[in-house]
Amino acid sequence: MQISPKRQAPTLEWMMNDDEVSNSWVESGPLRFYVRKSHITTVRRHASVIKPCLMVANVNVAKRGSAVAKHLGLHMLAFMKEVEANAVRFGYAGVFVECVYNTRLYRPLTRGGYRRLRTSSYTAPCFFKPAACMQSTSRRASTILQTLEKPSLRRFLYTPDVERFWLHDQAENVIMLVRRDVHATSPIANNMRLTLLDVHRHKVVDTIDHTGHALCWPDDEACILRLLRKLETRLVRAGFHELALSFFVSDLRIRAERDITTANANAQAARQRLQRLGFSEARDRNGGRIYLKPLSMCARSAP
Numbered sequence: 001m002q003i004s005p006k007r008q009a010p011t012l013e014w015m016m017n018d019d020e021v022s023n024s025w026v027e028s029g030p031l032r033f034y035v036r037k038s039h040i041t042t043v044r045r046h047a048s049v050i051k052p053c054l055m056v057a058n059v060n061v062a063k064r065g066s067a068v069a070k071h072l073g074l075h076m077l078a079f080m081k082e083v084e085a086n087a088v089r090f091g092y093a094g095v096f097v098e099c100v101y102n103t104r105l106y107r108p109l110t111r112g113g114y115r116r117l118r119t120s121s122y123t124a125p126c127f128f129k130p131a132a133c134m135q136s137t138s139r140r141a142s143t144i145l146q147t148l149e150k151p152s153l154r155r156f157l158y159t160p161d162v163e164r165f166w167l168h169d170q171a172e173n174v175i176m177l178v179r180r181d182v183h184a185t186s187p188i189a190n191n192m193r194l195t196l197l198d199v200h201r202h203k204v205v206d207t208i209d210h211t212g213h214a215l216c217w218p219d220d221e222a223c224i225l226r227l228l229r230k231l232e233t234r235l236v237r238a239g240f241h242e243l244a245l246s247f248f249v250s251d252l253r254i255r256a257e258r259d260i261t262t263a264n265a266n267a268q269a270a271r272q273r274l275q276r277l278g279f280s281e282a283r284d285r286n287g288g289r290i291y292l293k294p295l296s297m298c299a300r301s302a303p
């Protein structure tokens with residue numbers, strides 16, 4: 001009888017490098033953590049402030065032992081350093097620890113630089129640490145964080161050391177996760193591609209912040225077209241060669257929708273509209289489906 005190989009435990013590195021995985025249990029030493037790629041929103045002067053962040057939502061002991069339970073705070077802080085490094089690397093605004101019921105973790109988190117949040121939306125205290133307060137691995141990385149503390153598309157395009165980042169378009173109140181892709185054999189300006197990985201829109205009604213919805217065709221067509229025009233114009237000026245979109249037709253996004261019929265209809269509408277806009281179906285470096293447009297076609301494409 002052939003024995004199948006033992007499956008390796010998922011790690012945070014695996015999760016962060018797979019764009020299709022938005023949440024997962026990951027293991028670090030004797031502990032297991034449930035981590036989400038998500039965001040929190042707050043309201044300031046009747047406007048929503050969006051903070052994309054890595055969320056640590058739960059923790060369990062993967063390997064039983066009294067020593068683990070006794071030093072739970074130390075083990076968690078060691079993992080939080082890894083989470084913080086990935087938050088900086090992948091362009092998140094910070095790290096959010098959700099609903100901490102174990103009071104023994106309050107002091108270690110506070111000593112680690114996490115600020116306790118006052119919120120009525122959760123049943124237990126939450127903690128947050130902004131990326132600007134995280135220790136960077138180099139002075140260059142620290143400078144980048146200061147430059148992109150209030151990220152804009154222009155700042156991202158002209159900061160080549162940053163591979164991906166969450167951007168906030170204040171005019172549309174939209175946040176976008178974008179990734180810079182450079183041709184492996186010839187990293188010059190003409191071979192640069194920008195890939196739009198994720199996009200959400202947020203609204204505030206009667207001073208109450210509502211979690212935004214994912215943009216889709218045809219409901220948000222006008223907003224999407226404005227974003228695409230802006231992206232194409234800025235990318236051409238910055239010397240980029242291609243624009244790729246993966247979010248509007250993502251199989252993972254369709255499976256995550258509660259109403260599969262509506263999700264499939266939105267994806268089909270996106271495919272048809274993108275094709276009319278000059279985008280063609282292709283595959284990214286991980287084999288996922290994307291829609292690609294050479295930016296030389298921007299002058300000829302008309303929405």
